[in-house]
Each structure stands twice: as structure tokens, then as C-alpha cells.
Amino acid sequence: MTSTQQKMLSLIREHSEAFEFSQYHGLDGFLIYTESTPHKIWLNPKLRSVLGFENQNIDEFFDCSEIFEYENLDVLGAQTSKEDEKDANVYLRHKRGHQILMSFKSLTFNNSSDVFTLIAFKKLRVKSNLTNKLLKKLNRYEKLIEGTNLGAWQWNIQTGDTVFNEYWAEILGYKLKQLQPTSVDTWQQFAHPEDQEKCNALLEDHFSGKTEYYICEARMKHKNGRWIWVRDKGKVVSWTPDGKPEWMTGFHEDITEEKERLEIKKLFIDQAPTAIAMLDKDMRYIAASDRWMLDYNIQGRDIIGKSHYDIFPEIGEEWKKIHQECLHGVIHSREEDYFKREDGTETWLKWEVRPWYTNERAIGGITMHTEDITKIKIAEKENYEKQQLMETVFDSINVGIIACDKNGSLTLFNSTTKKWHGLPAKPIPQNELSSYYGLYHTDGKTQLKTEEIPLLKTLKYCAVENEEIIIKPKTAKEILVSVNGSQLLDEKGNVTGAVVAMHDITERITAENKLRISEETFRGSFEHSAIGIALLDPQGRWLEVNKRLCEIVGYSEKELKQLTFQEITHPDDLNDDIKLLEELVAGKREYYHMDKRYFHKNGDVVYINLAVSLVKNEENKPLYFVSQITDITKQKIAEQKLKKALAQLEGILEASTQVSIIGVDPDGIINEFNKGAENLLGYSKTEMIGNQTPVIIHLEKEMDARRKELKKKYGNSVEGFGLFKTLAEKSPHDTQYWTYRHKNGSLFPVQLTITSIRSEDEIVGYLGVATDITNLKAAEQEISNILKLTEDQNDRLKNFAHIVSHNLRSHSGNLGMLLDLYVEDHPEQKSNQIIEMLYRASGNLKETIDHLNEVTVINTTISEKATAINLHAEIKKAVESVNALVIDADLEVTNDVPSNLTVYGVPAYMESVLLNFTTNAIKYRSLDRQSRLKFSVKESKKYIRLIIEDNGLGIDLKKHRQKLFGMYKTFHNHKDSRGVGLFITKNQIEAMGGTVDVESEVNKGTSFIIKLKKYEKN
Secondary structure, three states: OOHHHHHHHHHHHHOHHHHHHHHHHOOOOEEEEEOOOOOEEEEOHHHHHHOOOOOOOOOOOEEHHHHOOHHHHHHHHHHHOOOOOOOEEEEEEOOOOOEEEEEEEEEEEEOOOOEEEEEEEEEOOOOOOHHHHHHHHHHHHHHHHOOOOOEEEEEEOOOOEEEEOHHHHHHOOOOHHHHOOOEHHHHHHHEOHHHHHHHHHHHHHHHOOOOOOEEEEEEEEOOOOOEEEEEEEEEEOOEOOOOOEOEEEEEEEEOHHHHHHHHHHHHHHHOOOOEEEEEEOOOEEEEEOHHHHHHOOOOOOOOEOOEHHHHOOOOOHHHHHHHHHHOOOOOEEEEEEEEEOOOOOEEEEEEEEEEEEOOOOOEEEEEEEEEEOHHHHHHHHHHHHHHHHHHHHHHHOOEEEEEEEOOOOEEEEOHHHHHHHOOOOOOOOHHHHHHHHOEEOOOOOOEOOHHHOHHHHHHHHOEEEEEEEEEOOOOOOOEEEEEEEEEEEOOOOOEEEEEEEEEEOHHHHHHHHHOOOOHHHHHHHHHOOOOEEEEEOOOOEEEEEOHHHHHHHOOOHHHHHOOEHHHHEOHHHHHHHHHHHHHHHOOOOOEEEEEEEEEOOOOOEEEEEEEEEEEEOOOOOEEEEEEEEEEOHHHHHHHHHHHHHHHHHHHHHHHOOOEEEEEEOOOOOEEEEOHHHHHHHOOOHHHHOOOOOHHHHEOHHHHHHHHHHHHHHHOOOOOOOHHHHHHHHHOOOEEEEEEEEOOOOOEEEEEEEEEEEEEOOEEEEEEEEEEEOHHHHHHHHHHHHHHHHHHHHHHHHHHHHHHHHHHHHHHHHHHHHHHHHHHHHOHHHHHOHHHHHHHHHHHHHHHHHHHHHHHHHHOOOHHHHOEEEEHHHHHHHHHHHOHHHHHHOOEEEEEOOOOOOEEEEOHHHHHHHHHHHHHHHHHOOOOOOOEEEEEEEEEOOOEEEEEEEEOOOOOOHHHHHHHOOOOOOOOOOOOOOOOOHHHHHHHHHHHOOOEEEEEEEOOOEEEEEEEEEEOOOO
């Protein structure tokens, strides 16, 4: 007993009246306070228990406000001041916050130190009051959850009154008295605003009867400012007469740590490389790995918070039972399980389903871990089938197969081996194997020693090849066998055993011993053959090889005979070769041909054409193969280059988006339809390939016209696609203008070339290549119109020039004659200044008319007079014709034009041009230096450029370039300058299809560059 409790009880016992009073009236406890400190009260253990404070320190005093409301304190004070014996009623506050109605009596007594008041209490039991019954029930409930670290609460839904216990406040970091007075607003004050809507929705579900309990996980604000997670669970425990929820009770617990741990688990699951899913107790998804989403084909779906059974409605009752058992602590797993999904997909899974636990070791839900082992199961099935196949093969082939483990104990002894030995396999000491199974050297007398037995030799020394031994069974004929063996290794390269294959070569050896027919004759043709020839045994070993074969593969005869044809055959060709070989042995064919590849000794690939036939013995069993090998490497390389070129061409053609390329088979059905054809015609490949002929895109009237032309030319009629076949077959390629019809019905012109596709002189199809010439046709029409207009205008100008030159010449001649007559009649007037001026004017007029007439004639006679001109000879001729002037001017002339260079032009024009430029070089030479004139050329494919270069006075091109070749334009003060020569020269050059340009610098010289056509016979 504590000191305070002992002091109080001693005080009561010292006053017998107080003791009797407390025993008689304090059925539910009593309290004591002093007159000096009336606000501090001590509660006896019974009253503490009634008010929920039984676990509190018995020595602790309470403040009266913790037990009484203020209005009840007034009632208490008023009653204790009276001296009547009647009981009074008062409400005491329970620790959980609700009110308890109690009757009380008070007694005042004193001792030497102070005045004491003792108040005894008895609970009022009102049976008809439902609320009091409920509170009693809640009191019992609170007793049960006391000490469980759960924050208990009661809530009157209709009035909003709430009661929280002390731990409810402690979870949030407060003392309960710090939160008082409490109401439903107290919860809303601390709840996270984003969670309130969810909580209210769950409450409504519970109120409406959709859920048995209200359960919600939400965030609440802790006193330290952080958000904590709580799990709230409650239930309506009373209803109003009209069916509305009245009192609801429940508790909340701090699940922050659980949430954090759960987040870690979710993060682990989300990022797991295997298929894992985490679900709560209601089988709703909490987390799922990416692999889970992929394996179950639910990528992109939002499954978190949704039921597993809604995601997979096909789940059966067996799985649901497993889930429920796991939610009760049972772990289920299977190493392999077969499933067939709704879509028919067959799947094998390895799986485990186990519960996961909260921090309090309560089951929070289940985790499911699955591994898709379908591929493994398929591989196991394939391995089993392969094993069965191998065992079947081993037992069916006429080859003895024996295997042993690393200790030399037999593990395989196939049926052929049993037949040869006439004995079953059984455990025999190694030193007795030769005698038991009858193993001898090829002399048939010497028994094999233990270390000479091929199987044990292979186990010890890695491999044996073509080792021959004799088997002498006790009850059958002896046989000669060839043995090949190799070691069996595990994945780390460790020897785990050995296996040997034995081939019965008795008959072959016998046949070889008998085979001596025409040895020398065969050997001569064999050795000196232009192709490779070889004899091979049934195992592929080279028995005989000729010189040419050795040259083809690069091995010597000795080296080649140590190999098999399989070892030098390209692995990609080996299966086909062996398949044909097997058909040859089986009698399905008498011989076979094939192209294949050998590996040359230097590693290069050699392409050969192989022809193989089989020689059998008298029992119709294979004796040896005769192979003829022709080196076709160069041919194959050429084929590969051709194929590459064709592939590149096909790529180019397919990339042609504006050129239609249509291929057809021999019957005209379209089998190629490129992108350009799709673009030009509007049809897709799918519509055309295999479905249509090119007739669909042609006009019937055009085809009829072409058919008539063919009939007139060749005398035969064609229908449908036969028209295009005939066009392609009658010439290497037929190119004509056609009109195509677009899918939408529009028409457009094309230039179509049709050709046949041949393979070894056989037509295997036809190809049509068409180009849209709509723009070309429009341009042609426009050019035609322009040319017609130009020709008309030129004709008019020519007529005008002829009329002008004729009429002016007549008038000029008349004028001259009149002057002559006048002077004849008046000789004295001949020296008259006016008469002299008239003579000069008449002469100038006549000269001008001659010039005009000459220019007019230039462009009208070119086509009739143009021919081949040797330019070197023409230059020489022009210079020689003015040789006197050249010598007089001391002009140094150089002719660097090749002597065989021929240009196209009019000889008279060419002579005039060369004379004009030569005399100009003389006229306009510089008197300050040695004068030079040089002729040279620059050639291109179709033209030459004649460069005439002097070092004379030069021309100021800045001033005169625009009028350089104009008529009557002069640039030097020379007495013979008329301004006509360059004008006529330019017209003559252009009439010959050429051009003229100039480069000049004053007082340095001038270069004229004349572009002329080369002469071509065609």
C-alpha cells in the first residue's frame, strides 16, 4: 500500500463515522478533499476503477476539473453545504470522456491539521435508458482494449458528440485534455484533406449496409507537424427508431511504420525482375512487378486497388481455396503446374503463394510469385524426344555404339553391338573385357590388351580414329570393324565418359581385295583428268584422289586421304550432300549432282560442281562412291557479282517513285508493281499483284490500233495481253508512246518500254517501264507553237529583207546611172563638190545594200552548204591568201591547231571568218613591238574552241563590249575601218551553229574564242 493511500485510509479509520459513511454510501467509491485545497481530490481504488483510472498511480491527486464539468461542480458545492440526508445526483466524467450519472452524499470531518470532506458515490441504474446501456457496453469494450495501444472512440452520428480515449490523443502526440472539448470536428481538424472524401465514402458504404465494418487507412497531422498513417475501424452499434445510425464505436491504430515497410516491399516488388504480386486480405492488388504485368498480358492496365478476381475472372475455385488458406497462414507452392488460358494458350508455371505479415505479425495479405517455365518444359519435351530418337537411331543403325562413364563402366551397349558380340552387356572387370567380348588385333590372333581396347583408350587419351580391330564372338562369324571414339565432357570441360562407334568393314575390305579391274587403264585416265576425281568409302574417307582434285582443294594426296569429305565441306552444304548421299545408298536415285563448297587448305572457299555415283558389292551393299569434282569458283563469283548488281538494280528500281515498273509472268499476271507504279496509277501492290494484267491500265482504242499495225506487219492477230507479248518478243525492247488510265479514271501520256525477261533463253516474264511524259508533251506542244510562229515571222523577215535589198539596189543603181549621164552631158560638173558628195553617197548606199544582202543570204544557205572542214588546213589557206600583207606587216603567225581536227561548217564562211580575224590582226597591230598572231584549240566531247590571239592595240571592253559586234561600229581610227567585218563574222559563226566571245586589254592584245561543232559522220 502506498503512502498517500495509507494516509487517507488511516484518516477514515480514525473517524468511525467517516468509516461507516464510506462503507454504507460509497458502494461505487468515494473521494476526499480538504478545505485548504478543495480543487485537489483523491479517489479511492473503487471510484478510480469506475471512472477508468485504475491503472493510474494510486498516490496521484486529480484536479476536480478532470472529474467534474463546471456545472456539476456547482451542484456538488451546493449539496455539500446542506445538512439534509437526501441523496443528490451528479455527472462524473469517465476517462474516455463520456458522463456517468451517480448519486452522492457528503460528510465533513476534521482533525488537528485541516477540515476534510468525504463524498461517497453510487451509480444510478436506469434500465429504460438505452444510452446508459450503451455506455455500459462501451465501458466494458474500453476495458478490453485498454493497454492494446489502440485509440478508442465513440461517435454520436446524429449529435456529433465524440468520445476519445487517452491513447487516441497520444497517437497524435497530445494529451487528451489538450484536445478537449472534443467533437467530430476534432477528427476533421487533424485529418488530411485529400483523405476526407475517401473516408466519408467508406462511412456511407457502412451506413448503407454495403460493408459490415467501416475500415479506412488515412493520414492525420501529428503534433510535430508530420503526417502519420492510421487505420480506422469501427461499427454502428445503435440506430434511431427511424433507422438512422446513432452511436458508432471503433478505434484507430498508428500504421505509419507498417506503411513505410509496405512501400519498401512495393518498391521491391515493382522493380523485381521476376513475376511477383502483392495483394491485401481482400485480394486487392497493392503492387505488381513489370514481369507480372508482362507475363499475364496486362501491361498498361491500372490494377492497383482492384480485385485479383476481377482482373482474372477465369480463376477457378481451387485457386480461391489456396488464396484463403494462405490468408490463414498456409504456404502453397508447386515446382510445375499446367494452365490453359481462355485464349487457348498453354502455359507451365512454377509458383508460390504465401502470406505477408504486418509489424504486429498479423497477416496483411498474400504475395504470389510465379515463374513461366513453359520454354523449359518445351525444351525438356524436345530433349526427351531427341533422347528417344537417339536411342531409336542407336538401336536401328548398323553401327555398334558403346559408351562408358568416367570409371570405365558400360552405360550404353546398342542392339547392333549385342548382335555382333552375341552377348549382353554386364559388369565385367576391365582386364577381362577382351576375352569376354572377343576383341583382337587385325591379325585375328593377338587379343587386345586392356589399355588397347578403343573405348578405354578413348577415355584415357581423348579420341581414336579409324582404328581397326576384329571381333570374334563365341557363337558367330568374326567381323572386322573400324572404330572412332571421343570423350564425353561436362559444361566445365571435365571428362564424364567416352563413346565409340564401330563400323563393320568386313565386306568392304573383302571387296577391295577383289577389286583389281583394269587398274592401269583406270589409273591413267584418273590421274590425268581435267576434273577432280575421287573414290570414297561409305564413311566419306578419301580412298583415291587424282592430281586435279588436290589442286582444287590445295591438299596433297597424303593429306587429303587423312580427311573425310565432311571435314572439308562447308557446314551449310553438308546436310544437303548427306541427304542426297543417303538417297543414293537407299536406291532412290542412281546418281546425283549438286553445287557445293569445299574449304581450301588456305581457308578460302572453293565452289565445285559435284557428281556422285555409287558402286555396290554383289550383295547390293555400298562399296565406294565415285565423285567427279569440277571447280566452278570463277563462275560462282561472277554469279554473285551479277546477283549483287541485280539486287542493287532492284533496289534502285523500287526506289523510283515516278517511274512505273510493272513485271508480269508469262501469262501476263502482274507479279511486280513498284512504288512508282503505285504513285502514277493509284493502285496498290495488293490490288494488282496476282490479280490483274496490264490491260487494265491501257485504252482499248490504242490497243486496237497497235493490233492492226502488228497484223499488217506480221500477218497475225493477237488478243488481250498477247499484244504486249508480241511487241516484246519481236524486238529486244519496244519503246512507244501510250496512254495510261489512272484508278480514278484520269488519262495521262507515258513513254513505255516493253521487254522480255529471259533465263537460259527461255522467257520467264515481261517487264514494262513507263515514264509520265505529261509535262514533256505539254512542252513539246508549246515549243511546236513557238517554232511555227517563229518560222512564219522568219519567212516574213526574209521576204522583207529580199524586197528591201532588191528595191534599194534598183534605186541605188538608177541613182548612179543618172549621175553618170549628168556628168557625161556636163563634164565640167565632175569636179563639183556636190556632185562628188552625191557619188560618195551613192557608193556608200550600194555598199550598205550589198552588206545587208550578204547577211540575209548567210542564214538561208547554211543547211545546204555545211560540211566537214579541216581547220588546220583552212587556217593555213587563209594566211597564205594574204601572205604579202603578213610579210609587209612583219606578222609572226603560229598555227597550233592539230592537222587532223575536223569541224562542221560552211567552207566559204569559215574562209571569210579566218580572213577577217587575220586582216584585223594586221590592221590593228602595235607598231611598238613584234606583232604576233596565234591559232590554237581546246577540245570537248562535241565542240572545239578556236582561240585567235594577237598582241595588237587591243579593245577597251568596258566601253565597247556591248556594241563590239554591231554593224558599222568601229573602235580604232584606221582608214579602212568600216564597222562591218565583226558584224558579218559573228553572223557567219552563228549560222554554222557556233558562238564567239572576246577577251581584250588595251595595248596588250585581243583573243577571240570561237566555239564550233566537231564534225561527226552520223
